Every structure is written in C-alpha cells, then in structure tokens.
Amino acid sequence: MTEIADRYRKIAGAFTQRVSEVPADAWDNQSPVPEWTTRDVVRHLVEWVPPMISSGSDVEFPVGPAVDDDPLGTWTNLSDTLQAVLDDPATADKTFVHDRAGTHPLEQAIAMFVMSDVLMHTWDLARAAGLDDTLDAGEVAAAYEGMLPLDDMLRQSGQYGPALTCPTMRRCRTSSWPSSAASPDTLCAGARPRAQPRAVAGDHDGSRPASPTS
8 A cells, every 4th residue: 555545544534524514404505616616626526536547647546425325425436436546556556648738657546637636625624514624734845846747737737826935834834724814725726726626527637627517
C-alpha cells in the first residue's frame, strides 16, 4: 500500500463522511460556488473524474446510481473504484497518458488531478449543507504546492480566474483550515473555478473551456 493510497483513503473518507451527513432537505442548498447546489458538488466529481481518468488509462468505472437519486451511492461507487486502483500493487507499473495533462504514473495522476479536487470540494459541500468545514492543513498545503506546476494548464482550461496572493498560507500549513476563512481553492489556486454544475466529459481536464450551459 502506497502513501498516495493512504492519503486518498483519508481525503475521500472525509468527503464520504460529509456526504453521508447532508440532511435530506439540504441537497438543494446554495453552495459557495454560485451556480452549484449541494448536490451539484457531488455531481461535479462523479461526472468529470471517470472520463478524465479513463481517457488516459485502462481504468474502468462501473455504472453507479444517478446522483439525483442517490448522491452518496454514486460518490462511493466512484471513490471505491479509485481506492481499489490505488490499493492494487499492479498500479505502480501503470501510466496515465493524456494529450493535455501529460504523462504521469497512474497513481500520481490520481493524486494530482483528483485528490486535490476532492479535498477542496469537501469544503464546498460542508459549507452548503451547514456541516463542519474544517480541512486537514497539511493536505491543503500539499494540494496548493502540487497545483503550482499545473498553473498554466489550469488557467488555460477556463476553470480558474487570475491567481491571487496567499497571505494565509503560513496559517494554512500550521493549523486546521478555519471555518471562517475563504475557501482554500480561492486562496490557494486563485479565483474560484468557473462553476459547471453539469459537467461533461471534457471538463476539468483542460480539453475545453467552461460553458455556462454545461
């Protein structure tokens, strides 16, 4: 079992916990992303991650329940598949190859493109549903540092605005992310992503800009 597998288990587990805690009447709440509801935070992940990862590898994702019917079920269907991939010793020899995202060891690609997104959207989900929105400070700092080499690609994707200065990163490195602070992706990645509550296969992988009709 690798460090990335262990980190994904912790980060995805926190997201799963928050999804399981969402009150039944909170799924249509407004999230911090203007165009998203609580449910759309889950929708975003389950609609962009499978096509992104499958487009550059041999990973296949089983069809899960619809997010509108069972947000927890559709998320765990996705997350359990990724965890199984990361726990498989054979993954160490597999490569992810993508026209825009480049070539990386498969587990590194999952860490770079998926793990940080799950971490940041845990905050969005928790804020939308009125749950504990504290994030692990070490993982927030690691996500920020991991995104720095991808800055040009992220900005060109149309998902992010201009970069912002990060005066709170010292605090971010030394304590849990405070619930009163702005979203970590606002401070650490730049302006909030241009939200797409109904993402399509090309979204978030740099292959197409955001579309207000997605």
